[in-house]
Amino acid sequence: ELFEPTIELCRSGVRVNPFLVEALEQERVRLTTIPSLREVFVNPDTGDVWKEGDVMKREVLADALEVMAKEGAEALHGETGSLLPKLLEDLKGFGSILTREDFLNYRPRWLPSATTTIRQNYSVYSMPLPGSGTIAIYMLNLLDTFNNLHPDDPETW
Incomplete structure (x- = not known):
């Protein structure tokens, strides 16, 4: 229930505004050459970064949120977490040293606000x-x- 509005927004899409276009243009090289960023910030119909007025959908994010809604923390921190392998693959592509064990051993700390x-x-x-x-x-x-x-x-x- 918590994720439903965001999942719906990801699936229906949002209209790209001038502020996002400016940010995309500034980072064009990275966004078009790094596969995981390209998947999000490049319009698959044009092969170019999103333009003002385009409707940008986030289907992969919607799918991940649905998994989190069903599996909870297990999706990333459980032995059978279905999102963890892809996350680790993406992180490794950015030079991360995080391991599967890091996620499995993670325990949140509750601190006074x-x-x-x-x-x-x-x-x-x-x-x-x-x-x-x-x-x-x-x-x-x-x-x-x-x-x-x-x-x-x-x-x-």
Whole structure:
């Protein structure tokens, strides 16, 4: 159920916008020469990176999400995980040293979240260190000191 909206979006596709086109053009060489990137960022009908207005579908991602929805963590971290071999193959293509055993032996660590309260009544929870949640919380707390910001007031600017 969690993955259903994303799977549907991957299958129906999204219209390529100018911002994505700009990013694709900047990375054209890598995107057209690395097979796993080409599979995602090159239009199979044209053999070129996606253009503005094209409908980009992500069928392979949708398939992987369906497997994760059915198998859960076992898809990547179980003895019979069906996604693990392909993931390891792709990672190896990028020079990764991760092994099957690394995934099988992985155990998540639950850490207390970084938290704050802003505007006297909004609780914010984010990733603790080494994640960047503490930086986000610092910025929110800093912004919270500016209590009288009104976008239509010239003094704000």
